[in-house]
Amino acid sequence: NFMLTQPHSVSESPGKTVTISCTGSSGSIASNYVQWYQQRPGSAPTTVIYEDNLRPSGVPDRFSGSIDSSSNSASLTISGLKTEDEADYYCQSYDSNNHEVFGGGTKLTVL
Amino acid sequence: EVQLVESGGVVVQPGGSLTLSCAASGFTFDDYTMHWVRQAPGKGLEWVSLISWDGDSTYYADSVKGRFTISRDNSKNSLYLQMNSLRTEDTAFYYCAKGPERPAIFHGMDVWGQGTTVTVSS
Numbered sequence: 001n002f003m004l005t006q007p008h009s010v011s012e013s014p015g016k017t018v019t020i021s022c023t024g025s026s027g028s029i030a031s032n033y034v035q036w037y038q039q040r041p042g043s044a045p046t047t048v049i050y051e052d053n054l055r056p057s058g059v060p061d062r063f064s065g066s067i068d069s070s071s072n073s074a075s076l077t078i079s080g081l082k083t084e085d086e087a088d089y090y091c092q093s094y095d096s097n098n099h100e101v102f103g104g105g106t107k108l109t110v111l
Numbered sequence: 112e113v114q115l116v117e118s119g120g121v122v123v124q125p126g127g128s129l130t131l132s133c134a135a136s137g138f139t140f141d142d143y144t145m146h147w148v149r150q151a152p153g154k155g156l157e158w159v160s161l162i163s164w165d166g167d168s169t170y171y172a173d174s175v176k177g178r179f180t181i182s183r184d185n186s187k188n189s190l191y192l193q194m195n196s197l198r199t200e201d202t203a204f205y206y207c208a209k210g211p212e213r214p215a216i217f218h219g220m221d222v223w224g225q226g227t228t229v230t231v232s233s
Contacts (some may be wrong), residue, residue: 032217033217033218033219035218035219035220037156037220039156044206044223044224044225044226045148045156045206045220045223046223047219047220047221047222047223050218050219050221051218056221088155090155090156092156092158092219092220093219094217094219098170098217099158099170099172099173100146100158100161100217100219101158102148102155102156102157102158103155104155105155105156
């Protein structure tokens with residue numbers, strides 16, 4: 001089964017830049033769109049990146065997404081970190097079995 | 112403003128049944144794929160099921176296939192999840208989420224509801 005692997009946690013200081021990776025287990029991650037979701041404690045998820053690198057309205061341009069075919073990975077980069085960015089982040093794509101797939105999530109700590 | 116409001120979450124015994132509902136507003140409901148996604152306590156997100164804009168196509172996670180049924184009533188702007196043969200491992204927060212506009216089906220979710228809690232316990 002297709003899987004997406006994320007680091008369990010990352011941490012960085014306010015004002016810095018952090019990148020969260022999402023690696024596909026098989027096939028080409030570039031073949032299907034990747035989305036990224038933010039989930040703050042006690043809240044529902046919200047979309048921060050869709051179709052690999054597009055931002056929904058209202059999401060600041062500090063958030064960006066990219067695909068690296070050579071490593072079969074997607075990445076979410078957050079620049080100018082703020083304490084409000086502290087949350088769990090999930091990547092998501094879909095597989096050849098017509099299943100949507102989520103990564104295991106990455107806990108971002110801004111300290 | 113797009114809004115999704117889930118309801119129907121309760122405590123149910125193992126082997127029992129339950130139907131969740133999701134009321135949608137603020138968009139043309141019958142133009143969009145819809146999803147159910149769940150999150151067990153302290154765990155990550157797990158996709159459960161999706162239904163195409165016209166209801167003709169449905170897909171399920173292996174963990175619920177044969178036990179859960181997704182449906183929609185476009186005349187009522189509503190999404191449903193019928194859950195049968197419930198197991199303790201189905202205990203989770205269940206989110207309704209809006210998918211892509213037709214004809215796309217597999218482009219993830221863009222708006223999420225606030226969720227409803229299902230607890231399966233004796």
